[in-house]
Amino acid sequence: xxxxxxxxxxxxxxxxxxxxxxxxxxxxxxxxxxxxxxxxxxxxxxxxxxxxxxxxxxxxxxxxxxxxxxxxxxxxxxxxxxxxxxxxxxxxxxxxxxxxxxxxxxxxxxxxxxxxxx
Numbered sequence: 001x002x003x004x005x006x007x008x009x010x011x012x013x014x015x016x017x018x019x020x021x022x023x024x025x026x027x028x029x030x031x032x033x034x035x036x037x038x039x040x041x042x043x044x045x046x047x048x049x050x051x052x053x054x055x056x057x058x059x060x061x062x063x064x065x066x067x068x069x070x071x072x073x074x075x076x077x078x079x080x081x082x083x084x085x086x087x088x089x090x091x092x093x094x095x096x097x098x099x100x101x102x103x104x105x106x107x108x109x110x111x112x113x114x115x116x117x118x
Contacts, residue, residue, distance in 0.1 A: 008071060012063040019059045025052050061085060062093050069103060074114040
C-alpha cells in the first residue's frame, strides 16, 4: 500500500481518532455498559458499539471533508470527486460544519457554492 495514495483518508482517520467526542465515547464504554448512563439506563454492549460506530463514522466524514478543503477542494462536487462521498451527505455535513464554525461559505463559482476552512 502506498500511503501517499491514501493521504487524505489517513489524515482524516487520525483526526477522527484524536476527536474529543470519539475519545470520550470510547472511554465511557465500560462504565455505561456495566453501570448505566447518567439517567440510569442500562446499555447493551452491541447497542453502545453501534452508537459509537455512528459517531465515529460521522466524525470521520466531517474530517474527510475538512481535509479535502485543506487540500484545495472547495465545492461539493470537487469533494465528491475526490472522496467518493455522496453529494447530499457532503452538503448536509457542510451545513453542520458551517453552523459549528468549522467551515464558511466563500461564494459561488460557476454556479457552485464554494467553502473554506473557517
